[in-house]
Amino acid sequence: MVAKIASHGTLLQLDIATVFTTIGSRITINGPNQQPVLADGTDLDDATVQMIISGLVDAGELSMTIHFLPSDTTHKLLHNKLHSQTADSDWKLIFSDATTWSFSGPISGFECPTNVQSDGTVQGTLTIKINDITLPA
Numbered sequence: 001m002v003a004k005i006a007s008h009g010t011l012l013q014l015d016i017a018t019v020f021t022t023i024g025s026r027i028t029i030n031g032p033n034q035q036p037v038l039a040d041g042t043d044l045d046d047a048t049v050q051m052i053i054s055g056l057v058d059a060g061e062l063s064m065t066i067h068f069l070p071s072d073t074t075h076k077l078l079h080n081k082l083h084s085q086t087a088d089s090d091w092k093l094i095f096s097d098a099t100t101w102s103f104s105g106p107i108s109g110f111e112c113p114t115n116v117q118s119d120g121t122v123q124g125t126l127t128i129k130i131n132d133i134t135l136p137a
Helices: 073-084
Strands: 009-018 019-022 026-030 035-040 050-056 061-067 091-093 100-105 107-115 125-127 130-133
Touching: 009 026, 050 100, 073 107, 100 125
Parallel strands: none
Antiparallel strands: 009 019, 009 091, 026 061, 035 050, 061 125, 091 100, 100 130, 107 125
């Protein structure tokens, strides 16, 4: 049987003044959705099949849904960082088995509040455009 790890306990951390700090109230984390950039390499000598050439890898995006808490320090920081970022931020995605993926990239979206309903919680969505990612060997 193949080993599995629990999703409960997975962390997303942001480097704040050289200290990696966990973003609070996480509900879901999606991504990174990496994929190669494909180019059409077809020429006039190709008889019947389009020739696709794989180029660089687009590291994609990572998105996270949170229970948005306006008083949460990390949620305030994400909002402020979105409006003041001048460089990529450093991030860590830490799985419940302690496997860590490190990456850098700017916040490309922070939508909150979202999903405001009479029978639910106030939620928000964070999106990070990944420019560089390091996976463990």
